[in-house]
Amino acid sequence: MANSSRKKATIYDLSVLSGSSPSTVSAVLNGTWRKRRIKESTAEFIRNLAETHQYTANRQARGLRSSRSGLVGLLLPVHDNRYFSSLAQTFEARVRSKGQCPIVVSASRDPEEERKTAETLISYSIDELFICGATDPDGVHEVCEAAGLKHINIDLPGTKVSSVISDNYEGGRLLTEAIIRHFPADRPLQPDDLYLFGGRNDHASRERIRGFRAVKTELLRSDPDECIQPTGYAADNAQKAFEAFYMRHGKLPRGLFVNSSINFEGLLRFMAGHPHENFADLVVGCYDYDPFASFLPFPVIMIRQNIEEMIAKAFEVIEELRPPPKVHLVQPELVPPRTALTGPLDALKDIDLSGGQDSDSAASRSA
């Protein structure tokens, strides 16, 4: 069989080869053949043909006809971040396990780009859209709604459709309290020793700030407004804020609540330009988990959002048809300093270790 034609086989090719009609071939190959009362032997024959000719369905054709594509979209703010890339990893595994194809796209936290990106995905007839961390979830909602596309918010809530988010208030409280308690009783934190940096005017930041202020007021008796510095979600803006603070006070606050690992990178940039010793007394709480950050030379307390549960819940909720918009809270977890948690990658088996000659790899001699 000279089957290595440059072009892909279609049901019409198989139809000719098998002597059956295209519709029969189609039914056999998409699994609806029993409903269509195709003989087992016919089906078997066609299946074999398909295999030897390496047939794979043209999904665009299928999608055009059925107005479904098998694509499931995830709209992220950015890829380059452990939180979001873990989300992508978890999302992808989930989608693939349902036999669909994940399509992960980022929109840079730009409302306009979010909407345009959603439009683009819709033009490919994606089946569902998970909107993660969108700056304007309701804007994206309008677009989805107009196209009759099932969608759900993750990480940042919208008002028009259900959302699955972290309990940011509780997380903010947890983290703030952990920072405060990390200081010894004989050198306790003063109210103006504890600052919050990063975040913007989004739901997550507001809730975290609310938690921060509540706990700070409870435990430290006061919370000056200037201790809240929502410097956005860019590392360099955070860095500038740290520089500015340092310029004014000659030091950093003893306790830092850093909103998101991206802003933590801003802190690193600041630190790269200043002598190490300045930070001997520093305790950082970061609302995000990153394994490397957890082992930095000062205590870093982190919040790990429960990604698995958020994704699981989101897939559960998106199936419900037209539920009243509801916000589902998922509890995040406090991670003490120097903690290396496992992540979605640990679910993958690592294979092909030796691959021939180097058979004495260390993996085989675990004690």
Added chain:
Amino acid sequence: MANSSRKKATIYDLSVLSGSSPSTVSAVLNGTWRKRRIKESTAEFIRNLAETHQYTANRQARGLRSSRSGLVGLLLPVHDNRYFSSLAQTFEARVRSKGQCPIVVSASRDPEEERKTAETLISYSIDELFICGATDPDGVHEVCEAAGLKHINIDLPGTKVSSVISDNYEGGRLLTEAIIRHFPADRPLQPDDLYLFGGRNDHASRERIRGFRAVKTELLRSDPDECIQPTGYAADNAQKAFEAFYMRHGKLPRGLFVNSSINFEGLLRFMAGHPHENFADLVVGCYDYDPFASFLPFPVIMIRQNIEEMIAKAFEVIEELRPPPKVHLVQPELVPPRTALTGPLDALKDIDLSGGQDSDSAASRSA
């Protein structure tokens, strides 16, 4: 305007509304109308109609007809890793700037899954495929070749089609030398003080190991075989290897060449279970860059691969038609300890810093 029909407008709808034929509408909206000698005024009229009815082309239909989709694929080993997610971020920006839609998928370093994933992408008629870090690039190549799909390898080379990869030998040399020179002359590293952990039998690992051994032999005069521990690409296998070493020697080697940040996470897991003081003398070189890892409490020297250049080169090479397979080397960069580099995210503007109060969101709070 009561245009909020539940279903999307098509060229046929616009055709009726405008009194023109579908083909005219199509030509106007896809830009080929000048070639078809459509009157400016007709075009203008149709464009307005399209706008008020929020027309967007059905890409599956277009793709079916033209056998192109506007989708450009990136096949990754995993998402959850700064190196690959930076690649994804850079790739995405590039693809979007060409008006196409990026589709980033991971295949877990599993050859079988790599091929099946490529098949799936092909069934969506993607226009190009960038194969990054594939365990079996040539296997994926076969699949692409059979479908007449343009493709290229990144990060790990194949033999059948061009590749853009880091100069891993040079990188390995750079990193090894930096580790060795980081030790003071009065307490120099002994040959059996410097180990390499991680990686497997792939091109990148082999080259890095080759560089490691070459420099080690040059500078330290010898390189015992047991100093090479290719423990794969899973954090827990790396951890086990560190534990095993520690069990036997009661300490870690003074110098560690860690292949990939994933294996570095294995080192963290090991460290989490051991007293901090054991690692006072440690110098780590990691073949990958992560900003947080760079600030750990021991010297961490890192290699940053030049992602922007690799992506740029890959896009350049993939356009060439049928070049003889060639491997393009891109020089990586040595990153000294405590260095916070900028990344693809810094190209994004951070917006909406104050932005009034966004509508009070969060429909109903639930526990």
Added chain:
DNA sequence: CTTATTTGCACAATCGATGGTGCAAAGACT
């Protein structure tokens, strides 16, 4: 041996856009 069922499949319309071709009307030219 008829009539009713069931089995097994073929036919043809359809999804929405593209692009080759044809043809009438308007304008140019002699």
Added chain:
DNA sequence: AGTCTTTGCACCATCGATTGTGCAAATAAG
């Protein structure tokens, strides 16, 4: 006025699959 061009657009096949419908042949029922 008659012929030749150019302009402006409509018609229709096509991409590859899905799906409602129809209809022979095979089998069962009477």
